[in-house]
Amino acid sequence: MVNQKYMTVDGIPVLLEGEKNVLEVIRKAGIKLPTFCYHSELSIYGACRMCIIEDDKGKLDAACSAVPRAGMNIKTNTGRLRRYRKNILELLLSNHCRDCTTCQNNGSCKLQSLAERFGIDKVRFPNTADTPKLDESSPCITRDAGKCILCGDCVRMCSEIQNVGAIDFAYRGSNMTVSCAFDRPIAESNCVGCGQCAAVCPTGAIVVKSDIPAVWADIDDAGVKVTAQIAPAVRVAVGREFGLDGDGSRDFGKIVAAMRRMGFDEIFDTSTGADLTVLEEANELQARLEKGGVDMPMFTSCCPAWIQYCEKNYPELLEHVSTCKSPMQMFASVIKEQYKSSSRRHVHVAVMPCTAKKFEGARGEFTTDGVPDVDHVITTQELISMIRESGIVFSEIEAEAVDAPFFTATGAGVIFGVTGGVTEAVLRRLSGDKSPSALRAIAYQGVRGMEGVKETTVMLGDKEVRIAIVSGLGNAARLIEEIKNGEHFDFVEVMACPGGCVAGAGQPFALAEGRDKRGKELYAADSQSSIKRSEENPLVMSLYNGLLKGKVHDLLHMSYGGGHHTDKEG
Amino acid sequence: MEETKANTKKGAATDTDFDYSVIDEILTRHGAQERAIIAILQEAQERYRYLPAELFLYLSQKMKVSEARLYSVATFYENFSLEPKGKYVIKICDGTACHVRKSIPILERIRSDLGLSSEVVTTEDLGFTVETVSCLGACGLAPVITVNDKVYPTMTPGKANELIEMLKEELKGGNNANDNA
Numbered sequence: 001m002v003n004q005k006y007m008t009v010d011g012i013p014v015l016l017e018g019e020k021n022v023l024e025v026i027r028k029a030g031i032k033l034p035t036f037c038y039h040s041e042l043s044i045y046g047a048c049r050m051c052i053i054e055d056d057k058g059k060l061d062a063a064c065s066a067v068p069r070a071g072m073n074i075k076t077n078t079g080r081l082r083r084y085r086k087n088i089l090e091l092l093l094s095n096h097c098r099d100c101t102t103c104q105n106n107g108s109c110k111l112q113s114l115a116e117r118f119g120i121d122k123v124r125f126p127n128t129a130d131t132p133k134l135d136e137s138s139p140c141i142t143r144d145a146g147k148c149i150l151c152g153d154c155v156r157m158c159s160e161i162q163n164v165g166a167i168d169f170a171y172r173g174s175n176m177t178v179s180c181a182f183d184r185p186i187a188e189s190n191c192v193g194c195g196q197c198a199a200v201c202p203t204g205a206i207v208v209k210s211d212i213p214a215v216w217a218d219i220d221d222a223g224v225k226v227t228a229q230i231a232p233a234v235r236v237a238v239g240r241e242f243g244l245d246g247d248g249s250r251d252f253g254k255i256v257a258a259m260r261r262m263g264f265d266e267i268f269d270t271s272t273g274a275d276l277t278v279l280e281e282a283n284e285l286q287a288r289l290e291k292g293g294v295d296m297p298m299f300t301s302c303c304p305a306w307i308q309y310c311e312k313n314y315p316e317l318l319e320h321v322s323t324c325k326s327p328m329q330m331f332a333s334v335i336k337e338q339y340k341s342s343s344r345r346h347v348h349v350a351v352m353p354c355t356a357k358k359f360e361g362a363r364g365e366f367t368t369d370g371v372p373d374v375d376h377v378i379t380t381q382e383l384i385s386m387i388r389e390s391g392i393v394f395s396e397i398e399a400e401a402v403d404a405p406f407f408t409a410t411g412a413g414v415i416f417g418v419t420g421g422v423t424e425a426v427l428r429r430l431s432g433d434k435s436p437s438a439l440r441a442i443a444y445q446g447v448r449g450m451e452g453v454k455e456t457t458v459m460l461g462d463k464e465v466r467i468a469i470v471s472g473l474g475n476a477a478r479l480i481e482e483i484k485n486g487e488h489f490d491f492v493e494v495m496a497c498p499g500g501c502v503a504g505a506g507q508p509f510a511l512a513e514g515r516d517k518r519g520k521e522l523y524a525a526d527s528q529s530s531i532k533r534s535e536e537n538p539l540v541m542s543l544y545n546g547l548l549k550g551k552v553h554d555l556l557h558m559s560y561g562g563g564h565h566t567d568k569e570g
Numbered sequence: 571m572e573e574t575k576a577n578t579k580k581g582a583a584t585d586t587d588f589d590y591s592v593i594d595e596i597l598t599r600h601g602a603q604e605r606a607i608i609a610i611l612q613e614a615q616e617r618y619r620y621l622p623a624e625l626f627l628y629l630s631q632k633m634k635v636s637e638a639r640l641y642s643v644a645t646f647y648e649n650f651s652l653e654p655k656g657k658y659v660i661k662i663c664d665g666t667a668c669h670v671r672k673s674i675p676i677l678e679r680i681r682s683d684l685g686l687s688s689e690v691v692t693t694e695d696l697g698f699t700v701e702t703v704s705c706l707g708a709c710g711l712a713p714v715i716t717v718n719d720k721v722y723p724t725m726t727p728g729k730a731n732e733l734i735e736m737l738k739e740e741l742k743g744g745n746n747a748n749d750n751a
Contacts, residue, residue: 165636170645181626181637182652190636 005070010077023051023063030077034085034114036202037151038064041498042151042160045152045345049115054078086118087102094125096130096203097146103204104142110202111149137185139362140193140355141206145177148205154197155177161498163474164309166191178205190312194305194473194496195355195505208355208506211376212386218347218375225344228259229331231270233353233501234380236521241384241508247411248518249525255383264349266403271413273331274425277302278412278534278544280324280400280556281422282429284442285491287507289463295320297468297489300422302326304360305496307560309473314480318561325558327416328357329366332373332407335553337547338405347375351383353417353504356496365558379506408539411526418469418519419500420447420454423493428533430460439532448523450499450516453479455489464540465490472498575672590625592617597599602633607643611650619659620651656692656699658737661716665705668713676713677702679727697741698734 005016008236009029020027021044036048041111044166046065053063056073063076074549075081079398100106133145152169155178159165166189170179181187198206218224238255256267280299288298301307301322310317325333328350339346354377360366378386387394401407412428415421416555424447431438447467452475455468465488470476476494483489497503502518503510510518531537548555596613600606610629615621618651621644630637644650662668662677677700681687684698692699711723715730722733 159639161634167639168636168638168642170638170642174645179638179641181641182623189638 002068007068007070008074013463016070019068021064022053022061022066022068022074023071025068026051026053026063026074026076033063034117035064036110036114036149037153039153039200041157042153042156042200045156048149048151050085052081052084054081055382060084083119086120088119089115089120090123090125092149093120093123095128095130096149097144098127103147104210105204109204112203128389135186136209136210137187138191138193139187139200139358140191140209140294141186142209143178143186143206144204146177146205147203149203150176150178151202152178152203153200154206157196157200160194161472161474162192162194162496163477164190164192167197168531190310192305192308192473193356193359196497197505198355199505199507208379208381209358210382211358211378212333212382213377215349215378215386216275218349223344225265225342225346226263226349227266227268227335227339227346228264228349228351229270229273229328229335230255230259230351231328231353231417231501232274232414232421232522232523232525233504233507233518234351234383235525236417236502236518237380237507237510238384238387238394242387244395247521247524249521249528250399252525254394254397256402257400257402258387258390258394259351259383259396260400261392261397262386262390268331268335268406269402269409269413270327270331270350271409271416272537272539273327273334274413274416275410275534275537275540276330276334276556277324277327277416277422278425278429279540280330280552281322282426284322284324285426286430287508289460289465289490297466297483297492300321300491300493301560302416302422303356303495303501304354305356306473306476306494308356308359309476309496311560317480321560323557323559323561325366325556326357326360327413328352328377329360329373329558330556332366333368334543335406336368336373337551337555340558348373349376349378351375351378351380351505352377353501354497355379355505356507375563380504381506381508384508393502406539408531408537409529409539410466410531410534411529412534413537414525414529415522417501418459418522419450419495420469420493421500421522423447423467423469423491425534426491427458427460429535432461434533444559450512450519452498452541467493469493471495471500471503490512571696571700588622590628593628595627597629604633604635604639607635607640607645611640611644613653615650619655619657620653622654623652654696656697657741658697658717659699659701661701661703661706663704663706663708663712663714663716664702665709665712667709668706671712673713673725675727676715676725676730679735680715683731698737712734 002282006013007025008014009026012029014025016031023033023038034050036050037045044065046062049062049158052060053074053076093115100112102206131147135143155168157181158167166186167178167180169499170177180186198208218226234254235252237252240249244301259267285298288295297320299321301324310321332348335348361372361377366373412425415424424442429443431442445458446454447469452472453470458465458467468479468489470479473496499515499519500520534540593614596610600609611621614625626637626640627639628638644652660680662673664673680700684693684700686700690699706714708721713725715722715725
């Protein structure tokens with residue numbers, strides 16, 4: 001008891017438990033202090049000043065950058081502080097685009113919601129907002145400098161967590177902007193399309209590029225057959241947006257039903273494609289392990305942001321990247337092949353938790369006779385918008401099953417959506433022991449959990465296999481440095497977004513806690529699935545004996561390192 | 571050397587024949603680390619008289635700092651220039667002391683002598699760059715101008731004109747008295 005330290009927040013004593021800053025103590029006390037530039041996972045910037053507090057001597061400080069001390073006595077809600085906060089908001093709004101009704105982030109904008117919360121009913125200053133300065137060069141994100149409040153969240157996310165650094169502040173004072181070097185379009189920078197900048201942007205300054213109109217146009221066209229695939233991570237992020245707080249793992253059928261009502265002709269589960277990926281990737285790993293030597297480690301290839309990161313920063317490592325197409329692209333190849341003689345024009349839509357998938361879908365390598373295998377990629381958020389636009393009451397819609405012929409998927413395919421899932425699925429395939437207890441053993445070998453870096457060693461037969469699982473590109477970069485300094489791994493799973501696809505930038509934004517819950521729900525979906533190993537998926541086996549016969553390499557593989565399939569490029 | 575520069579404005583970067591070994595030497599001296607960005611950019615600017623775009627990618631790879639971050643630093647400080655500068659960089663002090671002792675007429679005279687303005691600060695032939703600075707720290711000598719860091723005290727529009735004419739002659743004759751680059 002003697003060692004316990006307290007500080008006082010608005011008259012309430014609060015126990016100090018090693019919080020890094022006063023803001024965290026205040027939030028622990030149940031007070032929702034407003035912030036723009038504070039993200040617990042990023043470094044502290046202290047620029048927006050929305051979290052100002054007053055101490056007992058009347059001294060002001062930003063709570064995010066003040067260190068908590070025992071005996072501190074602060075107030076968060078005085079007349080002076082309220083006045084200052086309103087003033088800050090007014091000043092931010094004075095040079096900010098105020099066309100809220102036509103903004104893509106209408107309803108999910110922090111500036112908008114704080115303006116409402118603090119009752120900003122007029123702005124006393126003339127509006128000096130620039131005309132919109134759009135950068136639409138990227139297939140993944142759109143930037144509008146006119147809506148930027150210079151909080152720098154995107155800059156710190158891009159450099160600190162993702163180690164990309166495509167954008168930074170440029171110029172200073174009233175001329176300051178966030179831009180790429182030499183104000184180049186973002187598509188010409190080292191941006192990898194992970195979209196995490198858009199995920200943390202509190203306004204509409206960086207948004208995910210919308211492909212909704214194109215999808216509606218194809219749905220509305222009677223001459224077009226529209227098929228869709230839904231990625232594993234999507235299922236655990238939709239329900240909550242419609243007020244469901246139950247187990248997201250059970251929402252998949254509702255999503256299928258909603259999409260069918262919206263007019264999609266056939267709907268499939270990307271987990272089926274992931275089963276193909278598991279088998280191909282396991283074969284490739286086994287072959288590489290037998291061959292041994294310089295080709296190790298083998299890196300996974302499911303994540304398109306990681307692929308771009310590797311291409312732009314470590315081209316020498318591309319030979320190490322698995323030649324497996326991502327589940328989305330494998331499945332798209334199979335679906336397009338299945339319907340190649342369809343009487344109607346066939347358009348395939350992928351619903352992904354990811355912004356970088358938009359780039360992947362548009363890659364020249366993934367086209368057949370000039371037509372992309374995936375015609376449109378929409379994110380979970382775009383799907384949610386489309387469901388809302390359709391007027392579908394998601395909470396009440398009855399679950400439906402996916403369509404034939406691709407109607408089976410395994411739990412192994414479902415867990416692709418969380419960091420460590422690909423590894424676990426591949427280990428299930430390669431493990432000689434097919435008993436249920438073996439499944440549990442694999443799960444407890446250090447592959448699960450939301451940590452950014454996991455390292456483990458497993459025995460496959462008599463071989464010791466060193467595995468690393470990283471999420472967040474900054475973690476990937478640090479691991480690659482270790483490997484270059486002689487650390488040995490056989491298999492490395494990389495997901496660009498911290499936590500894996502459940503935390504993709506196409507998902508509704510979630511803090512660590514929410515990401516954790518989504519991950520758990522994917523594992524729950526795996527537990528509920530009747531088939532847990534990809535090789536036991538009867539559909540996959542029949543594909544190998546039918547549609548894929550003689551075409552495995554063409555339909556399922558793509559050598560990023562410039563091996564076999566480069567002739568298809570361009 | 572001067573002739574080639576005079577002919578091709580864009581070619582300025584290649585005229586300095588992009589001797590990356592110079593940059594390597596600067597990097598070795600300061601250590602290729604993020605904390606040395608400013609010192610490295612300053613020395614690079616001394617060498618090239620501005621910061622050529624080519625430099626950023628090279629430094630970014632060597633220092634493991636993003637191009638955007640380097641660009642951020644280079645645009646934050648007024649002293650860094652991303653545009654090629656003239657052989658003679660003339661800085662006219664417009665700090666309080668110089669201003670009250672009539673620095674503006676000097677600035678106007680120099681600009682009109684060289685056909686420059688507040689927008690166009692460097693002559694076509696890359697001979698001269700004219701810029702104002704907030705204080706040169708030589709208020710006792712006001713009004714002050716510097717040419718490539720050589721100080722010219724207690725200037726008048728007339729003295730400035732004479733100086734410009736002299737520098738123009740130097741430029742023609744290739745006399746490098748004022749070139750400390």
